[in-house]
């Protein structure tokens with residue numbers, strides 16, 4: 001699919017926000033608009049009525065919608081083809097010129113807003129969480145770190161370009177890293193081993209350059225944190241994730257609950273998998289393949305995926321399916337993997353057009369189905385949240401946003417016969433719940449690793465690799481890396497979040513506790529689960545994470561009993577209890 005073309009938005013009439021705009025959002029235009037907005041502060045402040053401030057906020061919000069829309073359109077086109085010079089230049093201009101101007105303008109207005117005597121009136125209009133959310137954005141936009149932020153985005157761009165251009169050879173064929181990753185779940189033992197080794201070796205071959213990029217990122221971020229009076233980057237990292245409801249202690253307690261309730265199940269699952277494979281121990285290249293439930297590669301040809309998803313969504317919810325139809329019609333789904341496309345998958349919002357787009361790297365394998373449904377879950381929330389007036393509240397913090405994506409994966413489970421034969425759909429379900437347990441543990445590795453990294457910013461790359469291995473071993477039992485020890489730490493170099501969005505990872509695990517609750521609810525009462533899902537979509541980002549759980553009637557992720565009960569349920573689903581009984 002063609003990415004959104006530049007010309008289609010410069011003269012398009014669809015803008016619900018900021019229709020009076022220049023053909024391209026320039027640094028000068030942003031500066032000029034913020035000068036106008038800031039010039040209105042004094043009069044608004046002097047007025048006894050909050051109406052001038054409300055108008056000012058509305059116009060500021062409108063500009064934010066324009067800015068976020070431009071960022072999304074450029075980011076989406078750049079990700080679709082990282083080698084395209086025109087989009088590369090647009091992306092660079094945006095990061096290096098526009099972002100600093102907008103952040104400077106925002107910082108000034110934000111300061112005035114948070115000190116305003118009319119602040120509460122605006123909070124009353126948009127909901128009190130707006131003020132909390134805006135308070136978290138003060139430090140991440142602090143002018144003192146403006147240059148460092150630009151430098152950090154350049155480094156992330158370098159990392160993404162390198163991995164999106166990465167190629168390896170498997171079975172005599174040259175392929176992208178995404179494709180080689182897909183082959184790691186191949187039914188043929190020799191193929192998956194070759195793919196696994198080639199994929200990880202690529203990261204070892206590029207170890208020094210990627211470790212160098214990361215080292216610079218860590219030092220930059222550490223400096224940013226200290227510039228704001230923190231001991232290290234971590235508090236600023238939490239604020240950059242807009243966290244209002246929990247800190248490092250709760251995150252640690254959460255990981256402890258994973259260690260207590262999920263890790264023992266994973267140990268049993270890994271032992272059982274080795275047995276099913278007929279090997280003495282579980283070998284790392286076999287992890288992504290389970291003879292009892294992995295489906296053959298190429299089982300869902302890419303060209304069939306959108307039609308099958310359409311049937312599934314039509315059956316699940318006509319209201320949500322209408323969004324999917326519209327995205328297909330308007331070219332807002334970029335599905336297939338190709339060289340030069342940024343690895344991974346994401347959903348993005350263009351609030352000025354009130355539209356959503358998604359990008360995947362589908363290769364025809366079973367994992368594509370979950371990814372497409374996951375990204376559509378984000379898109380559904382995005383479409384449903386367009387009626388929220390404050391742009392800052394349309395997109396929840398990522399621990400809230402991943403509820404919609406992972407929750408949709410659970411709601412879709414009983415309808416996967418649109419993609420698979422009934423017996424394969426059953427296998428998929430088993431595989432999904434196995435993966436959820438696995439992911440809880442892996443996420444904890446990534447989260448604990450990142451805390452360690454920013455607590456110890458001045459260590460060497462080798463020490464970082466050692467820390468990864470040490471933390472890995474506490475959460476991931478029973479995978480035998482003997483003979484390929486270096487390939488163990490190669491894993492974290494492939495985890496883009498660690499580079500691009502520090503501390504964004506435990507969010508998946510927190511959200512998963514809500515998604516699993518939706519899955520359990522769906523088994524007992526489908527209508528109730530769907531209504532809860534729609535309610536979550538409507539809430540969007542208008543509440544902090546714990547209030548999102550509360551408003552949807554879900555148990556808190558930070559209560560260890562929640563993790564215990566969810567893991568009990570998952571253990572039953574994947575048959576760990578019978579394993580225990582059978583000894």
Ligand SMILES: [Zn+2]
Pocket residue numbers: 374378402405
């Ligand atoms: Zn997601």
